[in-house]
Amino acid sequence: MKTRWKLVIILAVMVFCAWALFPSFRYYSMSGEARARMSSEQRDMYLDRALKLGLDLQGGVHLVMEVDDSKLDENAKKDVMDRAIRIYRNRIDQFGVAEPVIQKQGDRRIIVELPGLSDVDRAHRILGQTAQLEFRLVREQDEVSRTLQALDRNLRGVKVTGSVIDTTGIDADTTRTASKTPETQQASAADSLLPTIPGAADNVPLPEATEDRPFTSMLLTYFDGGVVVDERRKETVDLLLQTEQAQRAVPSNSAFLWGAETRPVQGGGNGYMLYLVEKNATLDGSTLTDATTSPDPDNPTQLNVNFRLNRQGAIIFARFTGENIGRHIAIVLDQKVRSAPTVQSKIPSGEGRITGIGSDDEAADLSIVLRAGALPAPVSIVEERTVGPSLGRDSIESGKKAAMAGFVLVIIFMIVYYKLSGALASFAMILAMVMILAVMATLRATLTMPGIAGLILTIGMAVDANVLILERVREELRRGKTVRSAIDAGYDKAFSTILDANVTTLITAFVLWQFGTGPIKGFATTLSVGILSSMFTALIVTHVVYDIITSRRHLERLSV
Amino acid sequence: MQFFTDANVNFIRIRRHAMLISAVIILAGLISLAVHRGFKTSIDFAGGALVEIGLQQPVPVSDIRAVVGKAGFDGAEITRFGEAGDYLIKVKSVGDAAAVAEQLKDAVSAGVGGQTVDVRRVESVGPKIGSELRTAAFWAVIYSLIGILIYVSFRFDFRFAVAAIIATAHDVLITLAFFSFVGMEISLSVIAALLTIVGYSLNDTIVVFDRIRENLGVRRREDFGTLVNTSINETLSRTVITGGTTLLALAALLAFGGEVIRDFALTLTLGIIIGTFSSIFIASPVLVEWHIWRPKKSK
Numbered sequence: 001m002k003t004r005w006k007l008v009i010i011l012a013v014m015v016f017c018a019w020a021l022f023p024s025f026r027y028y029s030m031s032g033e034a035r036a037r038m039s040s041e042q043r044d045m046y047l048d049r050a051l052k053l054g055l056d057l058q059g060g061v062h063l064v065m066e067v068d069d070s071k072l073d074e075n076a077k078k079d080v081m082d083r084a085i086r087i088y089r090n091r092i093d094q095f096g097v098a099e100p101v102i103q104k105q106g107d108r109r110i111i112v113e114l115p116g117l118s119d120v121d122r123a124h125r126i127l128g129q130t131a132q133l134e135f136r137l138v139r140e141q142d143e144v145s146r147t148l149q150a151l152d153r154n155l156r157g158v159k160v161t162g163s164v165i166d167t168t169g170i171d172a173d174t175t176r177t178a179s180k181t182p183e184t185q186q187a188s189a190a191d192s193l194l195p196t197i198p199g200a201a202d203n204v205p206l207p208e209a210t211e212d213r214p215f216t217s218m219l220l221t222y223f224d225g226g227v228v229v230d231e232r233r234k235e236t237v238d239l240l241l242q243t244e245q246a247q248r249a250v251p252s253n254s255a256f257l258w259g260a261e262t263r264p265v266q267g268g269g270n271g272y273m274l275y276l277v278e279k280n281a282t283l284d285g286s287t288l289t290d291a292t293t294s295p296d297p298d299n300p301t302q303l304n305v306n307f308r309l310n311r312q313g314a315i316i317f318a319r320f321t322g323e324n325i326g327r328h329i330a331i332v333l334d335q336k337v338r339s340a341p342t343v344q345s346k347i348p349s350g351e352g353r354i355t356g357i358g359s360d361d362e363a364a365d366l367s368i369v370l371r372a373g374a375l376p377a378p379v380s381i382v383e384e385r386t387v388g389p390s391l392g393r394d395s396i397e398s399g400k401k402a403a404m405a406g407f408v409l410v411i412i413f414m415i416v417y418y419k420l421s422g423a424l425a426s427f428a429m430i431l432a433m434v435m436i437l438a439v440m441a442t443l444r445a446t447l448t449m450p451g452i453a454g455l456i457l458t459i460g461m462a463v464d465a466n467v468l469i470l471e472r473v474r475e476e477l478r479r480g481k482t483v484r485s486a487i488d489a490g491y492d493k494a495f496s497t498i499l500d501a502n503v504t505t506l507i508t509a510f511v512l513w514q515f516g517t518g519p520i521k522g523f524a525t526t527l528s529v530g531i532l533s534s535m536f537t538a539l540i541v542t543h544v545v546y547d548i549i550t551s552r553r554h555l556e557r558l559s560v
Numbered sequence: 561m562q563f564f565t566d567a568n569v570n571f572i573r574i575r576r577h578a579m580l581i582s583a584v585i586i587l588a589g590l591i592s593l594a595v596h597r598g599f600k601t602s603i604d605f606a607g608g609a610l611v612e613i614g615l616q617q618p619v620p621v622s623d624i625r626a627v628v629g630k631a632g633f634d635g636a637e638i639t640r641f642g643e644a645g646d647y648l649i650k651v652k653s654v655g656d657a658a659a660v661a662e663q664l665k666d667a668v669s670a671g672v673g674g675q676t677v678d679v680r681r682v683e684s685v686g687p688k689i690g691s692e693l694r695t696a697a698f699w700a701v702i703y704s705l706i707g708i709l710i711y712v713s714f715r716f717d718f719r720f721a722v723a724a725i726i727a728t729a730h731d732v733l734i735t736l737a738f739f740s741f742v743g744m745e746i747s748l749s750v751i752a753a754l755l756t757i758v759g760y761s762l763n764d765t766i767v768v769f770d771r772i773r774e775n776l777g778v779r780r781r782e783d784f785g786t787l788v789n790t791s792i793n794e795t796l797s798r799t800v801i802t803g804g805t806t807l808l809a810l811a812a813l814l815a816f817g818g819e820v821i822r823d824f825a826l827t828l829t830l831g832i833i834i835g836t837f838s839s840i841f842i843a844s845p846v847l848v849e850w851h852i853w854r855p856k857k858s859k
Contacts, residue, residue, distance in 0.1 A: 120658045120682065121658070124658075384657055384658075384682075384683070385681075385682070385683040386657075386658075386681060386682040386683065387681050398816055398817055398818035399817065399818070401816040402812050402813045402815070402816040402817040402818075403812075405812035405815065405816050406808070406809035406810075406811075406812035406813060407809075409808045409809065409811070409812055410805050410808055410809055413804075413805055413808060414805070416561060417561050417562075417801070459806075459809045460760075460802070460805060460806030460809050460810075461763075463802060463805045463806065463809075464763065464802040464806075467798050467801045467802050467805070468767065468798055468802075471795075471797055471798045471801070474562070475794075493774070496770060497766070497767055497770040497771075500712075500715055500716075500766045500769075500770055501762075501763040501764075501766040501767055501770075502763075503711060504708050504711060504712070504759065504762040504763065504766055505759040505760070505762065505763055507704060507707040507708055507711060508704045508707075508708070508755055508756075508758055508759040508762070509759065510707075511700050511703045511704040511707060511755075512700060512704075512755055514700075514703075515696045515699060515700040515703070523756075527756070527759075
């Protein structure tokens with residue numbers, strides 16, 4: 001009776017294993033062609049139920065992102081992680097990576113794994129951009145001019161050596177803000193302030209900063225709503241703008257923002273645009289409903305990103321453009337000006353476009369991140385791993401080889417040393433291995449290289465349980481017991497040993513699982529599942545087989 | 561076939577010699593640690609960039625090293641990896657790993673006569689991650705020790721629990737001492753292996769303890785030292801067979817597992833030998849010493 005119930009359980013486990021592993025078996029034995037022919041529902045079923053391979057086995061990108069919530073209020077901090085994860089899932093789904101892993105780690109980190117992706121730049125663009133879209137009015141030329149004069153005055157005496165700014169030479173009394181300075185009323189055009197050199201080719205040395213115009217001497221020219229800075233000077237200008245004296249020169253309702261990309265400068269070389277824009281955005285991307293790409297009508301080799309705002313956004317945008325015809329509006333993405341077109345007429349439709357995007361991939365990625373929405377806070381990439389698919393293939397091959405070789409060696413030894421009983425123990429170990437894979441597939445766990453290592457280690461553990469039992473049985477036989485009672489006594493006495501020994505290992509595996517990340521977690525999962533499976537097969541499966549054999553006929557000798 | 565059917569080695573008599581050997585190794589390990597100023601930590605802990613490249617025609621490692629050094633990466637580690645023509649370049653610079661990889665690719669390509677360089681893997685780890693992992697690993701060890709202490713006290717006796725912990729600490733210390741001798745880098749997978757050793761060594765120790773517990777119930781008259789010695793001898797064949805088969809599986813891992821898990825397999829191999837040694841010469845003798853110091857009357 002008892003044996004019958006055990007048999008039922010064993011059969012149920014075997015059926016479960018077959019059911020759990022069938023999709024994996026089918027999927028991995030399929031040719032690439034057959035996989036490509038599958039319908040998307042079929043593919044989803046296989047991807048969901050087949051055993052997943054970790055990044056280290058199939059290649060891809062592993063990124064750890066850190067969310068900077070320092071600028072959020074308490075309320076927004078609470079769900080910032082969940083919102084960020086939702087937006088990431090949205091972006092990655094639209095990007096089209098199969099089986100991404102998006103996981104919260106700790107309070108401020110998100111792990112993202114993109115299997116099969118090898119282009120790190122794209123991963124950066126899809127995940128690294130906050131995608132905060134804003135529309136800001138660009139300050140007019142006379143205000144730019146006044147601000148530049150105030151900057152020159154406030155920064156007089158500054159010493160620039162390399163990337164070090166020394167402001168100790170500045171006379172504190174002369175620093176005043178732009179708006180309070182009377183002589184700026186008759187502002188000359190900004191370009192008259194600027195150096196007259198047309199541009200800087202690579203071989204032309206940059207002019208030294210002059211004493212009376214410490215700031216404007218760093219700039220090239222005024223152009224199309226902003227000033228142009230030679231790319232070699234960008235860092236210096238940035239540092240100058242961050243000084244306290246410079247901050248006081250900038251009107252409190254305005255801010256300087258850089259252009260996103262360099263543009264060629266007349267006369268050779270490249271320059272960055274620097275815009276003076278209003279500090280608070282009139283409109284942001286939260287009202288954006290769609291973003292698509294289309295070829296630029298003026299330059300068909302380039303793609304533009306077209307966006308559409310919802311009704312509410314369209315109303316604000318219409319008023320904003322209507323009031324500012326003839327002025328520049330900066331389209332700002334993540335605090336960088338993508339473009340600053342002049343408003344030709346009121347735009348009632350709520351549609352706009354971003355031009356001047358480097359490559360087609362970049363345009364596609366930008367439309368994805370705009371569609372998926374802005375992250376609630378800026379993120380930075382703190383860890384990054386790329387695993388080439390070629391390494392993945394090698395790992396799979398060597399992992400398979402190692403597992404097979406280890407297994408075969410152990411089985412040969414068991415059969416030589418314990419004869420038929422060893423063969424039965426080997427069968428139990430194979431069953432344990434199948435069970436581990438089945439449970440892993442059901443848990444939707446991912447098989448990684450350390451996971452395979454854990455699997456190989458469980459071969460050792462499974463052997464131990466069987467060795468403990470068989471050694472005990474041999475001991476009992478040596479004491480002169482009959483086969484039947486030696487088997488029963490052997491299992492009985494080995495039970496407490498196997499239990500205690502395995503529970504202690506389980507404790508370690510559990511702690512590893514709790515504290516480990518990525519690879520260690522994978523190892524701990526296979527180890528835990530392995531311990532439980534090997535206990536089941538060694539204590540229950542083999543015992544039932546002996547029970548059946550000894551109940552059918554009387555054994556004089558046991559092959560052990 | 562049977563080994564050790566009537567093993568009767570007096571392990572308890574030579575316990576102090578064994579302990580002395582262990583103490584000497586651990587002490588030497590500590591001295592070596594002091595001389596080397598701590599462990600070599602892998603990129604997992606130190607932070608930096610790891611780039612794996614493949615070349616069509618293999619060149620000597622020294623050539624690659626020269627090229628990488630010229631490109632401005634001081635103290636880079638270059639190892640030949642897997643097949644001929646595969647190299648693993650580790651630079652301990654924090655920055656954009658993709659940019660580092662590009663730089664290395666260009667530098668190597670120029671340095672080896674314009675061969676195409678296949679960048680197979682790029683990893684970057686910030687040092688901050690490193691320190692977090694270090695703390696996590698430390699706590700993982702502490703918590704697993706506490707868990708084991710509680711479980712063994714509950715199933716056996718407090719003395720057994722303490723002896724098991726001492727044996728485990730011994731294994732970890734000796735393994736770390738060997739790491740220091742050979743200058744092995746501590747990486748994530750080495751830590752995983754270290755924790756596995758903890759599990760394996762305990763497993764081994766528990767099997768012997770289990771036999772002692774069983775014998776304590778049957779042979780009440782026997783001297784405690786003799787009883788422990790008998791228990792060790794009775795479980796000796798199991799200890800050797802299990803250790804041997806696990807080593808067999810590990811040998812396969814070492815031979816075919818590839819570069820990725822070599823450190824892991826090496827650590828485990830070492831750990832299993834040490835773990836087997838400690839369950840015989842450390843764990844049980846600690847019980848005996850304790851008994852000599854403070855005999856327990858009840859048993």
